Amino acid sequence: LRCSCRRWGGLVQAGGSLRLSCAASGLPFYGYTIGWFRQAPGKQREGVSCMSKTDGVIYYADSVKGRFTTSGDGAELKDNVIVYLQMNNLKREDTATYYCAVEVGRGSMCPNSRGMDYWGKGTLVTVSS
Numbered sequence: 001l002r003c004s005c006r007r008w009g010g011l012v013q014a015g016g017s018l019r020l021s022c023a024a025s026g027l028p029f030y031g032y033t034i035g036w037f038r039q040a041p042g043k044q045r046e047g048v049s050c051m052s053k054t055d056g057v058i059y060y061a062d063s064v065k066g067r068f069t070t071s072g073d074g075a076e077l078k079d080n081v082i083v084y085l086q087m088n089n090l091k092r093e094d095t096a097t098y099y100c101a102v103e104v105g106r107g108s109m110c111p112n113s114r115g116m117d118y119w120g121k122g123t124l125v126t127v128s129s
Contacts, residue, residue, distance in 0.1 A: 001026035001118055003034070003102050009125035012090055016127075020085040022100030022120055027079045031106035033058070034083045036070060037113055038096035039122070047111020048098070051083060059111050063093070090127045097122035 003024040012018050024034055033052045039045040049070040050059040057070050067089045073082040083100065101116035109115025 001028075001102060001104070003100050003118055003120040009098060009123040011126045011128060014090060014092055014127055014129050016090050017086070017088045018090065018125060019087065020098055020100075020123065020125075022083045022085075023080070024083065024100070024102050024118075025080045027053075027081060027102070028104055029079065031104075033103040033108040033110045034072075034081070035059075035101050035103065035110040035113075035116060036083075036085045037099045037101060037111070037116075038094075038125075039099070040093075040096040043096075045099075045113050047113065049085065050108065050110035052108055052110075054106070058108065061111070087125070090125075092127050092129055095125060095127045097124050099123075 035050045036048040051057045051070050069086040071084050075081045099122045100120045102118040103116045
């Protein structure tokens with residue numbers, strides 16, 4: 001099982017948009033959760049959104065509700081899926097390294113990062129004023 005960011009972050013002005021994508025392969029048929037996390041300099045890693053194979057999107061952080069949207073490519077029942085994080089109306093406080101991660105199993109601890117089993121490499125998103 002592996003997951004990796006396919007669309008890298010970058011520099012964007014406040015109020016702008018960016019879409020990240022995460023490709024996960026080798027997913028188990030019995031269940032998984034894909035989460036987006038971020039870590040700003042000097043801060044702890046926090047969960048941004050979580051999407052379960054069976055239940056769809058199950059979590060958004062309060063700080064991103066109404067601005068960020070997580071979605072899949074429609075292949076959630078297969079063992080390879082691409083999950084997107086659409087980020088709109090970006091704010092300076094969204095500046096962070098973003099990670100996607102996979103939690104294996106039917107249950108989910110997401111957005112608790114300690115429950116995630118596999119992590120993709122992070123990608124830096126910088127929002128300028």
